[in-house]
Amino acid sequence: MKRFFIYVAFSFFCLVLQALGADDFVRFSNGFSILLFNKSVSSNSVKDTANFCLCPPLTQTQGGAFCFAGGGENLAKAFFLKPSSGNFYGRFAEGLKVRKGDISLESAVFSRRFLPLKKAYSEILKNFSLSAESFNPALVDVAAIKISQWFDWVSFGFQKDVFKPENVSENADFMLASSAVFNFDFVLPNGFADLKFTFKNGKVVDKKAMVFTDDVAVGEFKDFDAAVLNVKNTGFSIVFIKPKNFERAKEMLSKLDAESVENAFNVLKMLANSAEFRLIVPKFKLDSALMNLNTAMESIGAGAIFGKTEYPKFSDEKLNVGNVFQAAFFSMRPAASGGGLTTSSPAKTLVLDRPFAVAVCEAKTGRIIFLGAVENPKAN
Structure with missing residues (x-):
C-alpha cells in the first residue's frame, strides 16, 4: 500500500x-x-x-564569473549557464557565502601577478568570500595564511605559501580555489x-x-x-x-x-x-584533500578558460586560468x-x-x- x-x-x-x-x-x-x-x-x-567528494557549485560560480567577464557563449554552455541572463548567474552565487560554525563554503580567484583590475572586476568578485574572514583553519592546504586584505593574495607570494610550485602552471594569470566544509557532527x-x-x-x-x-x-x-x-x-x-x-x-x-x-x-x-x-x-567522514580539477573541467567543455582569453571586465590583456583547485570535507560522527x-x-x-x-x-x-x-x- x-x-x-x-x-x-x-x-x-x-x-x-x-x-x-x-x-x-x-x-x-x-x-x-x-x-x-x-x-x-x-x-x-x-x-x-x-571515497570521493566534491562541491561543484563553488567551481560553477567561479566559472560564471569568468563567463560573464568574457561574454563567451560557449563558456557559458560549458558551465551550464544561460549567457543572456545575469540574474541566472547571480543565483549560483546566492546561498554560497556561508560561514556558520561547522559549515563553510568559500571561493576565491587568485592572480600570480598584479593586474590592472577594472572596477567591473571588483563588482564581480563581490560574489566571492574575499575578506579577512576568508580563512578556514580546517583546510590549511587551501588557506595557509590568514589575510587582512585581498590584495595580499594577488601577489606571487600566495602561490609560494599555499600551493606547491610544481602543481601550479607557470604561465597562469589566474588560479581558482575553493573549499567546502560540512561538519554535521x-x-x-x-x-x-x-x-x-x-x-x-x-x-x-x-x-x-x-x-x-x-x-x-x-x-x-x-x-x-x-x-x-x-x-x-x-x-x-x-x-x-x-x-x-x-x-x-x-x-x-x-x-x-x-x-x-x-x-x-x-x-x-x-x-x-x-x-x-x-x-x-x-x-x-569524507576528505578530498586538495584536488586539481583541470582535467575534469576540460572534459566537460570548459577548456577555453585554460587558453589565452579576453576578459574585458578584468583587463585589456588576454589572460588564462592556470589551475582550478578544490578541497572538500564532510563529517557525520x-x-x-x-x-x-x-x-x-x-x-x-x-x-x-x-x-x-x-x-x-x-x-x-x-x-x-x-x-x-x-x-x-x-x-x-
Missing part, C-alpha cells in the same frame, strides 16, 4: 511540474554537479575503499546501533551507526532507495542514496541525471511527516544522541549497510551543494 502511495504521489508531482514548469536553474546546476563529479572520478580510483541522532557494513568484494566490517527518526523521509525508486534528513537551522538537507543492486556508489552516480535526483528529492519532501520513517547510517527511539508503529527503514552516495542540497529547492561517494566509512 505504501509503495502505491509513493507511486501515486510521484505521478501527481510530475504532472504538477509539467504544468508549472520545472525550475531550470536547479536542474542546470544539478546537471553540472553530477557531470563534474563523474568526470572528476578517474577510472583507476574506483575501488571499494576509495552537531546533528544528534535519536540513538545508536551496531551495523555490519558489507563491501562489494564480500568483506564485512562492524560499524557504529546512527539512527534517525525525526525530520526523516524514506522512499523507494526504480534503481535506488533514498532518504532525506532535514538539518534544522541550516537551510540544508542531507540526501542518502543506496543502489538497489550491489554496486559501487560512484558507478551508481554515473547513471543518475539531474531530473531523477530532482524528482526523488521532491517526492521525499512530500513524504515527510506522512508516516514514521527510520534511517540507519554508519558514522563516516556525533558523540551524543538526542531524544529517543520510538517503536509505536512499523517504520519504513533505510539501512545504509553497503556503499552509498550522499548529497547536501538546499532544503527549499533540492539544488545539489555537495556530492560524495561512500565506498568505505572511515574509522569512527
Whole structure:
C-alpha cells in the first residue's frame, strides 16, 4: 500500500511540474554537479575503499564569473549557464557565502601577478568570500595564511605559501580555489546501533551507526532507495542514496541525471511527516584533500578558460586560468544522541549497510551543494 502511495504521489508531482514548469536553474546546476563529479572520478580510483567528494557549485560560480567577464557563449554552455541572463548567474552565487560554525563554503580567484583590475572586476568578485574572514583553519592546504586584505593574495607570494610550485602552471594569470566544509557532527541522532557494513568484494566490517527518526523521509525508486534528513537551522538537507543492486556508489552516480535526483528529492519532501520513517547510517567522514580539477573541467567543455582569453571586465590583456583547485570535507560522527527511539508503529527503514552516495542540497529547492561517494566509512 505504501509503495502505491509513493507511486501515486510521484505521478501527481510530475504532472504538477509539467504544468508549472520545472525550475531550470536547479536542474542546470544539478546537471553540472553530477557531470563534474563523474568526470572528476578517474577510472583507476574506483575501488571499494576509495571515497570521493566534491562541491561543484563553488567551481560553477567561479566559472560564471569568468563567463560573464568574457561574454563567451560557449563558456557559458560549458558551465551550464544561460549567457543572456545575469540574474541566472547571480543565483549560483546566492546561498554560497556561508560561514556558520561547522559549515563553510568559500571561493576565491587568485592572480600570480598584479593586474590592472577594472572596477567591473571588483563588482564581480563581490560574489566571492574575499575578506579577512576568508580563512578556514580546517583546510590549511587551501588557506595557509590568514589575510587582512585581498590584495595580499594577488601577489606571487600566495602561490609560494599555499600551493606547491610544481602543481601550479607557470604561465597562469589566474588560479581558482575553493573549499567546502560540512561538519554535521552537531546533528544528534535519536540513538545508536551496531551495523555490519558489507563491501562489494564480500568483506564485512562492524560499524557504529546512527539512527534517525525525526525530520526523516524514506522512499523507494526504480534503481535506488533514498532518504532525506532535514538539518534544522541550516537551510540544508542531507540526501542518502543506496543502489538497489550491489554496486559501487560512484558507478551508481554515473547513471543518475539531474531530473531523477530532482524528482526523488521532491517526492521525499512530500513524504515527510506522512508516516514514521527510520534511517540507519554508519558514522563516516569524507576528505578530498586538495584536488586539481583541470582535467575534469576540460572534459566537460570548459577548456577555453585554460587558453589565452579576453576578459574585458578584468583587463585589456588576454589572460588564462592556470589551475582550478578544490578541497572538500564532510563529517557525520556525533558523540551524543538526542531524544529517543520510538517503536509505536512499523517504520519504513533505510539501512545504509553497503556503499552509498550522499548529497547536501538546499532544503527549499533540492539544488545539489555537495556530492560524495561512500565506498568505505572511515574509522569512527
